[in-house]
Amino acid sequence: MKNITEQLPEQQTGRQTDFTHEKVYYTLESAHVAFRAACGRLLSVDKWHEYAGAGSAKFTLTNNLGDELFGLAAEGFYFSIDLPAPGSDAGDGLEWVMIERIATEGSADTAEEYLLMTVRPVPDPKRADPEIAHFYEDVSTNTLIIRRDGRNLTAGAHGRNETPNNEDVDLHDKIRNTAIALMARAGLAGPQWKKLVKGLIEYEEEKE
Numbered sequence: 150m151k152n153i154t155e156q157l158p159e160q161q162t163g164r165q166t167d168f169t170h171e172k173v174y175y176t177l178e179s180a181h182v183a184f185r186a187a188c189g190r191l192l193s194v195d196k197w198h199e200y201a202g203a204g205s206a207k208f209t210l211t212n213n214l215g216d217e218l219f220g221l222a223a224e225g226f227y228f229s230i231d232l233p234a235p236g237s238d239a240g241d242g243l244e245w246v247m248i249e250r251i252a253t254e255g256s257a258d259t260a261e262e263y264l265l266m267t268v269r270p271v272p273d274p275k276r277a278d279p280e281i282a283h284f285y286e287d288v289s290t291n292t293l294i295i296r297r298d299g300r301n302l303t304a305g306a307h308g309r310n311e312t313p314n315n316e317d318v319d320l321h322d323k324i325r326n327t328a329i330a331l332m333a334r335a336g337l338a339g340p341q342w343k344k345l346v347k348g349l350i351e352y353e354e355e356k357e
Contacts, residue, residue: 156265158250158290162314168342170304172350177300181257183350184297185306187251188264190349191295192221194228200348205341207231213247215275222266224251227274245282246291247271255297263296270314274351286312304346 174180178306192199194210210218217224230244246268255262269290270283281287292307 150209152296153263153265153296156263157292157307158267158309160309160317162288163286163310164308165336166308166342167305168307168346169303170343170347170350171301171303174300174302180297180300180302181262183302184262184295186353187295187302187349189221191264191266191293191304191350192251195219197345197348200352201341201344202348205344210308211274213274215273222248224248227271228268243273243282244284245271245273249290261296261298263294263323265294266290268294272301278300281314284314286314288312293346293349304349307341 172183174183194208198205198207204262207230209229210220211229211233212218212220213225214228215227215229222228226248227245228248230246232244248266249269251265251268253262253264267290270281270285270287272279273282283289289311290309292309294303294305294307296303296305
């Protein structure tokens with residue numbers, strides 16, 4: 150099995166971020182059951198705001214035309230992000246990303262198993278405008294990973310090459326994207342990701 154860090158895009162420019170949440174289970178069986186449940190949550194993009202809790206962004210899964218989909222995420226699908234902040238002109242108030250990769254390996258019988266999903270900023274699929282509808286450029290990626298190593302279960306969000314999208318955009322988006330990217334650099338985006346990765350593992354336990 151490949152080392153999980155080898156699955157991440159190479160960091161070459163901009164900022165790198167890593168947010169994780171870990172839980173240890175009493176048995177391998179219970180850890181595997183929790184892993185499967187967390188994987189289901191990771192692929193249920195339209196419920197991420199529930200897992201992250203109050204004040205979090207809202208996510209809507211779509212096809213490549215921007216039509217809303219109901220079900221689990223898959224490679225080639227898109228999703229919009231409605232941030233609790235001023236929206237972009239390019240995305241009609243929303244951020245847009247495409248799911249460019251989903252990979253999984255391992256089983257209940259292996260020492261380790263994981264599921265990962267890498268997303269990248271894209272133009273609004275509902276518009277002909279090629280302008281990236283996100284506060285980061287399309288060189289940026291975010292990879293979300295659910296990983297079981299023995300009895301340890303970890304959820305992570307790993308940003309790579311995070312670069313403000315302030316070049317080929319209108320003045321409003323240039324100012325807005327720069328401001329939000331600077332807020333992210335200042336650590337204000339961290340709580341959002343921390344709440345989500347925690348929720349991917351803990352949601353059912355906290356719900357009860």
